[in-house]
Amino acid sequence: MNASFDLGVYKEALLFLVTAGVVAPLFVRLRISPVLGYLLAGVALGPFGLGKLAERMPPLAALALTNVDAIARLAEFGVVVLLFTIGLELSFERVKRMRRAVFQFGLGQLVVCAVAIGLVAAALGRTPAAATIIGAALALSSTAIVIPVLAERKRLAAPVGRVTFATLLLQDLAVAPLLVLVTMLSGGHSGNFVADVALALAPAAAALAAVILVGRLLLRPLFHSVALTRSPEFFMAACLLVVLGAALTAAASGLSMALGAFVAGLLLAETEFRREIQVTIEPFKGLLLGLFFVSFGAQLDLSILAAQPVLTIGLAVALIAGKAALVLVLWRLFGAPSRVAGEAALLLGPGGEFAFVMIAAAVAGGVVEQADGAVLLVAVALSMMTIPLLGRIGAAIGRRRAPELGPEALVAPPDEDAERVVIVGYGRVGTLIGEMLELHRIRYIAVDADPNLIARERRAGKPVYYGDATREVFLRRCGVETARALVITLDKPSAAEEVVAAARRVRPDITIIARARDADHARTLYDLGVSDAVPETIEASLQLSEATLVDLGVPMGLVIASIHEKRDEFRKLLVAAGAPERPHGVRRPKKA
Numbered sequence: 296m297n298a299s300f301d302l303g304v305y306k307e308a309l310l311f312l313v314t315a316g317v318v319a320p321l322f323v324r325l326r327i328s329p330v331l332g333y334l335l336a337g338v339a340l341g342p343f344g345l346g347k348l349a350e351r352m353p354p355l356a357a358l359a360l361t362n363v364d365a366i367a368r369l370a371e372f373g374v375v376v377l378l379f380t381i382g383l384e385l386s387f388e389r390v391k392r393m394r395r396a397v398f399q400f401g402l403g404q405l406v407v408c409a410v411a412i413g414l415v416a417a418a419l420g421r422t423p424a425a426a427t428i429i430g431a432a433l434a435l436s437s438t439a440i441v442i443p444v445l446a447e448r449k450r451l452a453a454p455v456g457r458v459t460f461a462t463l464l465l466q467d468l469a470v471a472p473l474l475v476l477v478t479m480l481s482g483g484h485s486g487n488f489v490a491d492v493a494l495a496l497a498p499a500a501a502a503l504a505a506v507i508l509v510g511r512l513l514l515r516p517l518f519h520s521v522a523l524t525r526s527p528e529f530f531m532a533a534c535l536l537v538v539l540g541a542a543l544t545a546a547a548s549g550l551s552m553a554l555g556a557f558v559a560g561l562l563l564a565e566t567e568f569r570r571e572i573q574v575t576i577e578p579f580k581g582l583l584l585g586l587f588f589v590s591f592g593a594q595l596d597l598s599i600l601a602a603q604p605v606l607t608i609g610l611a612v613a614l615i616a617g618k619a620a621l622v623l624v625l626w627r628l629f630g631a632p633s634r635v636a637g638e639a640a641l642l643l644g645p646g647g648e649f650a651f652v653m654i655a656a657a658v659a660g661g662v663v664e665q666a667d668g669a670v671l672l673v674a675v676a677l678s679m680m681t682i683p684l685l686g687r688i689g690a691a692i693g694r695r696r697a698p699e700l701g702p703e704a705l706v707a708p709p710d711e712d713a714e715r716v717v718i719v720g721y722g723r724v725g726t727l728i729g730e731m732l733e734l735h736r737i738r739y740i741a742v743d744a745d746p747n748l749i750a751r752e753r754r755a756g757k758p759v760y761y762g763d764a765t766r767e768v769f770l771r772r773c774g775v776e777t778a779r780a781l782v783i784t785l786d787k788p789s790a791a792e793e794v795v796a797a798a799r800r801v802r803p804d805i806t807i808i809a810r811a812r813d814a815d816h817a818r819t820l821y822d823l824g825v826s827d828a829v830p831e832t833i834e835a836s837l838q839l840s841e842a843t844l845v846d847l848g849v850p851m852g853l854v855i856a857s858i859h860e861k862r863d864e865f866r867k868l869l870v871a872a873g874a875p876e877r878p879h880g881v882r883r884p885k886k887a
Contacts, residue, residue, distance in 0.1 A: 307365050310340055310358070315585050330443055331683045333585050337592020344597065363593045366586060371552065373587030374439045374648065375542045376580045378467070378553040381442065381460070382560020383573050390561065393461050400629045401465025404643070408434035408621050412614075424480040425663045429671065431473050432653040433614055436643045437679050438463045438553070439587060444642070444686040455638040455689070458631060462622075462643055470551045470649050477653055481660025502548030506541055506555060510562035518568040522746040522761055527575075534575050537563070551649075567749045570742075570772040571762040591648070595676045599669055610674035611645075615681065619644030638689035645682050646675035715739050717773050719764040719794050720784035721752060724810060728782055729757065742773060765793040767801050775801050783809040783825075788816050795823045817869045833865055 314336045322332035337360070338344050345359035360366070390397075413430025417423060441459060445451045451460070514537065521533045537559050545555025563572055600607050619640040626636035651672060658668035716732060716739040718725050725741055732739045741759045743749055752759040762769050775781060781798050785791045791809055798807060807825040811817035817828035837858050844854045 306357070307360055307362055310360055311366065311586055311589055314340070314589055315582065319585060327683070329585070330440055330447075330588055331680070333588030334592040334680050337589040338595050338597070339592075340589070341593025341595065343593075343595060347598075360589075360593045363590060367590050367594075370583070370587040370590035372539075372542070373580075373583035373585070375552045375556045376538060376576060376583050377439060377442060379538050379541075379556035379560040380573065380576060380580055382557040382562075383564050383569055383576075385561060386564040387561055390464075393457075393464075396458065396461035396629075397465045397468075400625060401462045402469075403629075404462055404622055404625055405431075405434050405466060405469055407625060408618050411617065411621060415617075421667070422662075425657070425667070428477055428480060428653060428657045428662055429667075431476065432650040432657075433646055433671070433675070434618070435466050435470075435473075435647040435649050435653075436463060436618075437645060437647040437682060438467060439584065439648050440679055440682045441642045441686075443584060444683055448686065448690050450686075450690060454632070454635045455642075458626065458635055458639045459642055462639070464557075466647070466649075467551060467554050467557065470554070470652075473649075473653060474549070474656065477656045477660065477662070481657065481662050498548045502544055503550065503555075503558065506544055506558050507562065510541070510559060514559075514562055515566050515568075518563075518566065518572075518761075519746050519750060522568065522571075525744075530571065531575050534572050535579070538576070567753050567760050570760050570769065573772050574762070574766065574769050577768065591676070591679075594651075596669065596673060599673045600677070603670065607670055607673045607677065610670065611677040611681075614646060614674060614678050615644040615685075617644075634692060637692055641685040641689040641692075642682065644685070645678035647679070650675045714777060714779055715774060716780045716782060717742065717770075717775055717778045718782045718784065719743075720786070720810075721748065721757075721759050722784065722786070724784040725782075726752075728784065737779075740773060742769075765790060765797055767797045770794075770798055770801050775805060778805065780806040780808060783807065785810065786812075788812050788819075791816075792819060792823060795820060795825055799824045814865075814869060821870045827866070828869065830865075830869075833862075837862060 314333065318332045318336045319329040322329045340346075340358065340360045342359065342361055342363060345355050346361050349356040349359050349361070409427075409430040411430070412433045413426045416426035416429045421429065441463060442451070445456045445459065450456045517537075518530075518533060521529050538556050541555040541559035542552035543555070545558075546552045563569055622643045623636050623640040626639060627633065631639070654663060654668050654671055654675075657663040658665050663671075716737060718728055718739055718741040721729065721741040721743040725743070729739060729741060739758065741752075741757065742762050742764045743759060744761065744763060746761060749759050749761050760773070762773075764770060764773070775798055781794075783791050783794050785794065788811075791811075795807055795809060798805060803824075808827045808829070809820050809825045811820055811828040811830040813832045814830050817830040817833075820828040840861075841854055841858050844857075845851060
């Protein structure tokens with residue numbers, strides 16, 4: 296076959312992979328947000344960066360993103376996957392607890408900011424329709440950048456993260472009605488405002504209800520059947536199917552794709568597959584979000600900034616300062632601590648990605664002048680590029696001292712995995728340990744790889760999850776970094792050793808109690824760093840000895856004392872001996 300090969304077809308994909316493999320790690324090493332790295336790479340490689348220079352220096356065209364549309368549609372899924380993973384972190388119960396912050400402050404922030412910006416636009420001579428759209432568009436903030444910035448700094452579970460997320464969630468819910476508003480103000484309506492809104496939102500509401508209903512009925516059986524195959528590839532395919540299916544269903548009904556994916560995440564957050572899905576989808580989230588930021592940066596027209604620097608930069612600064620001031624006042628009125636409100640205000644001040652959609656639609660509909668739209672889009676883009684820096688400033692402000700108790704209880708409950716015991720393996724041994732922990736009112740979660748066992752225990756109300764605990768990333772998702780202890784009851788020695796090694800890499804100081812097959816296996820586990828290894832053969836011998844001595848009439852107190860003494864003797868011998876070979880290159884730390 297002599298068909299010609301066109302490398303240009305793959306150019307955009309190759310440039311993005313180079314960015315992800317070189318630029319992002321470089322920014323991480325420099326302790327600069329990779330979000331900013333992706334954005335700057337998009338600006339530099341885009342049609343208004345190297346693309347412009349390539350017109351005079353053709354060889355540079357090979358390094359320029361000349362066909363941004365080729366990656367723009369795929370890049371949209373970065374926000375979709377982001378919202379899906381956020382949904383997995385929550386549940387309908389948690390969202391219910393957040394309702395006051397979402398529907399009182401979130402709605403108040405959107406209305407107040409939209410009215411204030413709209414009045415300023417009207418005062419500058421814009422028509423009422425244009426002022427309304429500009430106000431609503433600029434009132435939105437950037438979910439796609441703010442959430443990763445908070446997650447990167449481990450602030451998402453902090454009060455500021457909860458406060459910010461509640462606001463962003465309401466904004467995502469409001470996108471569909473706002474797009475309907477743009478359509479109506481552009482002349483695409485019958486003249487009956489109420490009828491137009493009802494007609495536009497009815498399909499969206501029906502689709503959202505269908506996603507929730509179908510999800511509750513089918514998602515758990517789907518993942519159960521896939522888990523039975525024990526195929527990581529099939530499990531990954533099921534995850535992507537759910538994300539894309541929910542997103543496209545929402546989009547076809549007039550809602551944002553991100554909202555559909557968020558609802559799917561909420562539904563799966565209530566299942567035993569939640570943590571394994573989080574681990575599976577994480578690489579896709581990172582890559583697609585990076586592609587989104589590169590695509591976003593590539594669309595920034597630097598010529599407008601060069602032609603009108605004072606206007607565009609002034610608009611960006613005014614937008615950030617004005618919105619931040621309003622958010623700060625509103626959150627203080629709502630009862631948030633000053634430091635939490637200040638940090639949230641800095642993050643929510645810049646514009647958001649949905650402003651591009653609304654303003655572009657308004658320009659196409661003739662409501663907003665094309666020149667105004669171009670300047671506004673650049674100003675919004677500039678404001679969004681400041682979010683990583685503002686996040687760093689806000690974090691410095693928020694961490695100067697621990698914030699006083701505020702509205703975080705209204706926004707989200709405490710971390711459900713904090714201070715729990717993690718049990719790996721929930722067969723007969725793990726079940727008994729769980730029962731004893733419940734008896735002493737100690738919270739725990741359990742992990743197992745048998746879908747049928749998990750389904751049975753979940754029906755009994757046990758906190759058991761599906762997943763492979765030999766991976767560090769999965770152990771992190773199970774809360775090992777904050778757990779009280781890790782208990783390993785696996786009957787396969789090699790799997791138990793892998794879990795111990797992974798757990799020690801994640802958290803060197805965690806207490807680990809492991810089930811051992813025999814004395815040799817116990818030595819290996821001690822060498823890997825377990826706190827206690829319990830050999831089945833030795834324990835069986837000690838229990839038989841105890842029963843024999845009691846039946847022979849030896850006083851119970853003396854029997855228990857001698858058994859404990861012998862157990863301690865065995866333990867000291869096993870710890871001292873260690874393993875003849877060091878599995879996985881991990882050595883037991885020397886005692887001080």
